[in-house]
Amino acid sequence: MTTECTFAVTALHLPALGCPMTDLDVIEGGTMTTVHRWTGRETRALRQALRMSIRDFSAHLGVAERTVSKWEAGQDGVRPRPEMQAALDTALGKASTDVRDRFVAALHVGEALPPAGATRSDLGAVARQRVGAVRAAAGLTPDSFADVLASPLGWRPSAEAVLRWETSETPPGNVMLALEALGQGPVPPSSDGLAGLTAVYPSRSQLSARLPADQILDGAQDIRAVGLSLNMLCQDYADRRWNGLLESGAHVRCLFLDPAGSAIQAREVEEGFAPGQLSALTKLNVETLLRVRDRLPADLRDSMGLATYDETLRFNIVLVDDLCVAQPYLTESRGVDSPAFVIRRDPQGTGLYPVFEQVFESQWQRGRRL
Incomplete structure (x- = not known):
């Protein structure tokens, strides 16, 4: 018999969205959820909720990497055997509340697990935009907004959690319900007048402290x-x-300032570095990602595109799905000291996100492929 794992979660019941409920039941009026049968869909959701690669996840369970790959792909109808169903139950049962919330969100919202050939769901992005729009409409800082959320939630989130819910992490269902309890109806994404701007940090170090790379x-x-x-x-x-x-299927394109070009030499003068210092660092970073690409299986190497350009440096732009982090390069100021702007994508195609997206695409077209 297949074992079942029951645990407490803080997730929103979403049957009205048309999400399949065959393998995961959320009991309305309570906080219990039950996995009846682990398939590739649930397995992949758990791996992604744990933020593990296939290699790390297979080691976590004590199985071969190809076994996990077959589960997730549904190859030849392969599903976890009864003893592995129990192992998955245990892995989920021991997971933190954050992991469980991500697991439930992945299954119900479909953001992390789009069916083959289907368009990826924007529901996670809509939820993040909703939190940001409500906070902006109220004119509150993340810390003050956390105080407001504390009453309907029954606990106080941190300011960092509020920022994550606006930028990189799908808000839990109870947070979305808290917005309703506050009497806030849907807010159009563009109504905050901030063109998608979610947060501003005075320096890159403060950005890294609040929103680390992982x-x-x-x-x-x-x-x-x-x-x-x-x-x-x-x-x-x-x-x-x-x-x-x-x-897991990501596609990456990275465009570095040419370590051997003239633009990087000019920037070394502007930032007060010794000649060749920024060039050496950039060359090291390029080699780091080249090494990552070279170690990939042959069929995945095209998923990581690397290139260089040799133009006056204006912005550091990182676009991650519907999130953009942009930093201007200021004269007489080192890049680490320049302000960082966090911007979310507006589904209507307005705001600042498409502006920085266009900057990247135009420079990528002019870059030299590595």
Whole structure:
């Protein structure tokens, strides 16, 4: 017999959205959920909720990587055997509340698990935009908004959690219900007048403290970046995480300032670096991602595009699915000290996101492929 795992979650019941309820039941009027049968869909949702690559997840369960791949692909009707059903129950039962929330959200919203050939759901993006729009309409800081949410939630989230719910993490169902309890109806994404701007940090170090690289990149499907050395992607994100992303279907394009070009030499003068210092760092970062790409299976190497350009440096732009982090390069100011702007994509195609998206695409077209 297949075992069942029952645990408490803080997730929104979403049968009205047309989500399949065959393998995961959420009991309305309570907080209990039951996995009746683990299939590739539930297995992949758990792996992504744990933010593990196929390699790490297979080691976590004690099975071969190809076994996990077959589960997720539904290859030849392969499903976890009864003893592995029990192992998956245990893995889910021991997971933190955040992991369980991500697991339920992935299954119900469909954001992390689109069916083959289907368009990826925008419901997660809509939920994030809703939180940001309500906060902006109220004219509150993330910390003040956390105070407001505390009453309907019965507990106080951190300001960092509010920012995550607006930028990189699908808000839990009880947070969405809290917005309703506050008497806030749907707010159009553009109504805040901020053109999608979600947060501003005075420096890159403060951005990294509040939104670390793994929080921004984990689980992403489309990553595009242009800048100088792209330290966030190369120094702050481990090789094994890149492998996991690419194995799960992500596509990446990174555009570095040419280490041998004239533009990087001019920037060294502007930032007060010794000649060749920024060039050496950028070359090291390029080699880091080249190594990641070279270690990928042959059929995945095209998923990571790398290129260089040699033009006056204006912005560091990182586009991760519906999130954009943009930093201007200021004269007489090092890149690490420049302000960072966090911008969300507006489904209507307005705001600042498409502006920075166009900047990236135009520079990518002019870049030299590696």
